[in-house]
Amino acid sequence: MDFFNDLVTNPGITKAMxxxxxxxxQMTGISGFFTVLVGLPxxxxxxxxxxxxxxxxPWLNVVLSGIITNITRSIPFAILMLSLIPxxxxxxxxxxxxxxxxxxxxxxxxxxxxxxxxxxLRDVSTGxxxxxxxxxxxxxxxxxxxxxxxxxxxxIAATTxxxxxxxGYSAMAGLVGxxxxxxxxxxxxxxxxxxxxxxVTIVIMVVLVQLVQILGxxxxxxxxxx
Amino acid sequence: xxxxxxxxxxxQQGDRTVVALDGVSLHVDAGQIHGIIGHSxxxxxxxxxxxxxxxxxxxxxxxxxxxxxxNVSDSDLRTARRRxxxxxxxxxxxxxxxxxxxxxxxxxxxxxxxxxxxEKVNALLExxxxxxxxxxxxxxxxxxxxxxxxxxxxxxxxxxVLLCDEPTSALDPKTTDEILELIKSVRDRLNLTVLIITHExxxxxxxxxxxxxxEAGRIVEHxxxxxxxxxxxxxxxxxxxxMPGKLPVDLPAGVVLDLLYSGSQATEPVISSIAxxxxxxxxxxxxxVETLGEHQFAHLRIQLPEGSDxxxxxxxxxxNGVAVTPKEAK
Ligand SMILES: Nc1ncnc2c1ncn2[C@@H]1O[C@H](COP(=O)(O)OP(=O)(O)OP(=O)(O)O)[C@@H](O)[C@H]1O
Ligand SMILES: [Mg+2]
Numbered sequence: 001m002d003f004f005n006d007l008v009t010n011p012g013i014t015k016a017m018x019x020x021x022x023x024x025x026q027m028t029g030i031s032g033f034f035t036v037l038v039g040l041p042x043x044x045x046x047x048x049x050x051x052x053x054x055x056x057x058p059w060l061n062v063v064l065s066g067i068i069t070n071i072t073r074s075i076p077f078a079i080l081m082l083s084l085i086p087x088x089x090x091x092x093x094x095x096x097x098x099x100x101x102x103x104x105x106x107x108x109x110x111x112x113x114x115x116x117x118x119x120x121l122r123d124v125s126t127g128x129x130x131x132x133x134x135x136x137x138x139x140x141x142x143x144x145x146x147x148x149x150x151x152x153x154x155x156i157a158a159t160t161x162x163x164x165x166x167x168g169y170s171a172m173a174g175l176v177g178x179x180x181x182x183x184x185x186x187x188x189x190x191x192x193x194x195x196x197x198x199x200v201t202i203v204i205m206v207v208l209v210q211l212v213q214i215l216g217x218x219x220x221x222x223x224x225x226x
Numbered sequence: 227x228x229x230x231x232x233x234x235x236x237x238q239q240g241d242r243t244v245v246a247l248d249g250v251s252l253h254v255d256a257g258q259i260h261g262i263i264g265h266s267x268x269x270x271x272x273x274x275x276x277x278x279x280x281x282x283x284x285x286x287x288x289x290x291x292x293x294x295x296x297n298v299s300d301s302d303l304r305t306a307r308r309r310x311x312x313x314x315x316x317x318x319x320x321x322x323x324x325x326x327x328x329x330x331x332x333x334x335x336x337x338x339x340x341x342x343x344x345e346k347v348n349a350l351l352e353x354x355x356x357x358x359x360x361x362x363x364x365x366x367x368x369x370x371x372x373x374x375x376x377x378x379x380x381x382x383x384x385x386x387v388l389l390c391d392e393p394t395s396a397l398d399p400k401t402t403d404e405i406l407e408l409i410k411s412v413r414d415r416l417n418l419t420v421l422i423i424t425h426e427x428x429x430x431x432x433x434x435x436x437x438x439x440x441e442a443g444r445i446v447e448h449x450x451x452x453x454x455x456x457x458x459x460x461x462x463x464x465x466x467x468x469m470p471g472k473l474p475v476d477l478p479a480g481v482v483l484d485l486l487y488s489g490s491q492a493t494e495p496v497i498s499s500i501a502x503x504x505x506x507x508x509x510x511x512x513x514x515v516e517t518l519g520e521h522q523f524a525h526l527r528i529q530l531p532e533g534s535d536x537x538x539x540x541x542x543x544x545x546n547g548v549a550v551t552p553k554e555a556k
Contacts, residue, residue, distance in 0.1 A: 127318040134278045134312045135332040135383065136304040145334070149322040225363040226321045 003196060012188040012197035021204060023098045024180035027170040030098075031105035032163050039110045039162075040155070043117025044143055054129070054139045068111035077169060080108050081176050101178025105169055113162045120154025121147050153224035160216025164209050171205070181205060227256045228387050228419050233286035233296075235272050235443075246272040247283070248443035254436070256291075256386075259413055259420040261430040263462075264440035270423045273440065274391045277421070278312055279303055290386050290419075308332070311380030315392035317372040319364040325375050326351065326360040332383040350378040353415070354408060370401035377408060381416070388412070390422045394429060406433040427465050431518055437462060451518045458486045458525075458549045467514045467525035473553065474511075480529045481536055482511065482553040485543060488523045496548060497528065503542060506534045527553065 007013060046064055049057040071080065081104040088103035089095040124147055132146045148155070174182025181201050189198030235247040246269045254260040264270050275281040277288055279295060288296045290309045298306050319328050326347050333343045351357045354374040364372055373393060380388060390409065394402040410433055413420050422429060430437050430451070438448035439462050447454060447462050454462040469484060487496060501508050513526035530539065540550050 125318070127314060127316060128320060130280055131312070131314060131318040132331070133280060134307055134310070135335060135379075136307045137335055138304065141335055145331070146320060150320060152322060223322070226365050 006196045007200070010194070010196055012184065012192075012194055013200055016184055016188070017197075017200065017204075020179065020181050020184040023178070024167070024170050024174075024182070024208075027098045027102050027105060027173060027178055027180055028163060028166045030102040031109060031170070032159075032166055034102075034106040035109045035113050035162060035166070036159060038106070039113035040117055040148075042110065042114040043121060044147065046114060046118040047121045047147075048139070048143065054142060068114060071108065071111045072115070077108055078172060078176070080104065081173055084108075085176070096177040096179075098179050101170070101173040101176070101180075105166060105173055105178075108169065109162060109166055112165065113158060116158035116161065117151075117155055120151040120158055123154060124150045153220045153226070156216060156220040156223065160213060160220070163212050163216070167205065167209055167212070227291050228252070228254045228421065229287075229289045229292075230277070231287045231289075233273070233276055233288065234284045235269075235276055235281065236284045246443055247276060247286075250286070250440070250443070250445055252438060252445065252448070254419050254421060256419050257413065257417045258435045259410065259422065259433055261434035261437040262421065262423045262440055263425065263427065263430055263437060263465075265425065267442075268440045269443040270425070270440060271391070272443075274312075274389065274423055277389055278310055279307065308336075308383045309385055310387045310389050311383060311385035313373070313376050313380050313388065313390040313393045315395050317364070317369075317376040319372055319375055319379070321364050324361050324363055325356060325367070328364070328375055329378045329382050331379060336383075346382060347378075350382055353381070353412065354378045368401075369397050370404060373397065373401075373405050374408065377405075377412065381412065386419060388418045388420045390420065392424055393422065395424070395426065402429070403432065409433060431466060431516060435519060452488060452521050452523075455518060455523050456486070456488055456549065458484065458551050463525075466518065467516060467523055469514070469525055469527055470512050477511075477529070479532050480509070481532070481534060482527060482529050483536075483540070483543075484551040484553055485526045485528060485548050486524070486551070487546075487548040488521055496524075496543070496546065497526070499546075500528075500530075500539055500542065504535060504539055506530055506539075 042064070046061065048054045049061040049064070051058065084104040084107055085095050085100070088100040091103055092099050094100050128146055128150060129142055132142045137145065170178065170180055171182030171185070174180040175186055181204060185198055185201040188194040189201065230250055230252040233247050233250040234245070237244040237246055250273060262270065262273065272281070276283045283296050286296065287294055293309070295306045295309070320331065323331065329347045329350050330343045333346060348357070351360055354377055356371060356374050356378070359367060359371060364375070367375065388409070393409070394405050397405060406429065409420060409422070412418060422433060424430065434451060436448070436450045437454060438445045447460055454460055455466050457463050463486070467486070473482060485496065497508050497510065500506065509529040511527040511529055513524065515522065515524045530536065543550050
């Protein structure tokens with residue numbers, strides 16, 4: 001009975017939980033939005049500038065791929081976050097809080113998302129692209145009217161995966177000043193040995209991830225006519 | 227009308243050069259259906275890519291109604307391409323678009339007003355018999371229906387030339403017939419020039435007015451169906467009216483002749499006329515009779531008894547317009 005009692009009396013839950021939850025949503029929302037905004041064109045660019053792409057620009061492709069591989073593979077996310085704090089301060093004026101954390105989150109996630117978009121776009125058959133070109137499409141028209149619409153189910157799946165990843169990363173970001181559920185779990189669950197807060201935080205995270213996944217799958221099915 | 231002059235395409239693979247097209251010249255009059263047939267590796271796909279300028283030819287020219295396509299600037303190329311409508315082996319429809327939206331695609335590219343698009347799409351869907359499938363997605367259509375959508379889409383930019391790349395290779399025989407009939411009927415209605423690239427002789431038999439045989443990047447035989455069939459030594463003739471290569475081993479002694487005749491002669495009783503005139507028994511060993519275009523063609527293998535006057539019979543046949551090829555008798 002103690003556990004249930006604790007659920008309604010523990011200030012970590014009654015007071016701190018809701019704002020922390022909102023901060024997590026805020027971080028995920030802001031960084032998700034900007035990740036898609038920048039990552040989608042970047043994914044298109046990665047595909048189109050590649051050898052055999054619509055507009056091959058080998059040097060640009062090498063540079064972009066190089067940066068992306070280094071951000072995603074070589075640098076651990078936690079270190080990337082820390083190293084980006086000065087940049088976040090420069091950009092949004094503060095070094096702490098969910099908005100500042102969103103800057104690092106966005107930069108850390110864009111390469112990951114761009115790669116997923118690139119591979120979704122790559123699945124569009126060359127036959128469709130040839131057909132569009134033969135009908136007199138410009139390269140821009142091929143991109144906007146064929147590549148992206150035909151790859152939309154894959155792009156939505158990529159967005160879902162990215163948002164799920166962001167929820168996880170945002171918890172990590174919480175530890176380095178972002179706030180949110182990650183910070184809460186750390187402060188109460190780890191530092192004060194408050195198991196109840198820890199468990200509730202975990203349950204909320206799991207449910208949130210599940211909801212995002214279900215919504216994403218539903219959207220992907222909705223636009224998939226294959 | 228489409229005119230291809232000395233088209234060459236050379237691929238450079240490291241220090242190896244592949245001559246995929248080695249001086250292809252071709253002329254197809256308006257309203258004609260021309261077949262280009264060739265084995266795997268002959269250069270069919272390369273020819274298609276050069277005709278649509280998906281690949282730039284190494285040299286040579288492609289002209290539609292005397293307007294040059296191959297040597298235009300990149301920006302003129304898009305307009306030039308609209309003169310050629312293209313039908314693909316696997317239709318290559320956009321899966322995210324309905325039938326109507328697929329057909330509308332070429333019109334959207336040039337910013338045609340919505341009302342005009344709707345009107346044109348409806349007319350085209352009626353032409354290909356898919357009005358009730360306007361809102362269906364490609365995944366909900368059969369292969370034959372998808373190919374019909376592909377044809378409607380190819381026609382929506384009012385091209386002068388319809389280029390079909392293996393249009394029936396993925397279809398069953400009945401659907402193949404339907405698609406070929408559709409291609410013929412749109413040709414008749416719109417006076418299109420049609421090029422059909424295929425590896426199936428059946429397609430040539432059913433749909434083409436003239437044909438070219440492509441081999442190792444060159445056109446080695448070409449002409450109207452009636453002309454190419456009439457040459458018994460020609461490869462196209464042998465493919466169009468095939469004859470078993472070997473004589474049966476248990477064949478009784480006698481003289482074997484292959485007869486090839488066409489047009490009105492095919493309806494005349496060639497066999498019985500030999501029998502009556504020369505008072506010999508004629509044994510038919512093999513043969514194929516086909517209607518190609520408007521004409522009927524027959525390729526017969528007959529056997530005459532030993533001691534028949536072969537020279538006289540041959541002369542009689544030649545005088546009646548029948549090509550005679552003696553076969554080695556056992
Ligand atoms: N991009 C390329 N690079 C190098 N060689 C090529 C290229 N495309 C085609 N070839 C060569 O050109 C020749 C003709 O090929 P093509 O694909 O046109 O034949 P095809 O008649 O279409 O054969 P299939 O019926 O098998 O499709 C082949 O020898 C092929 O290897
Ligand atoms: Mg081919």
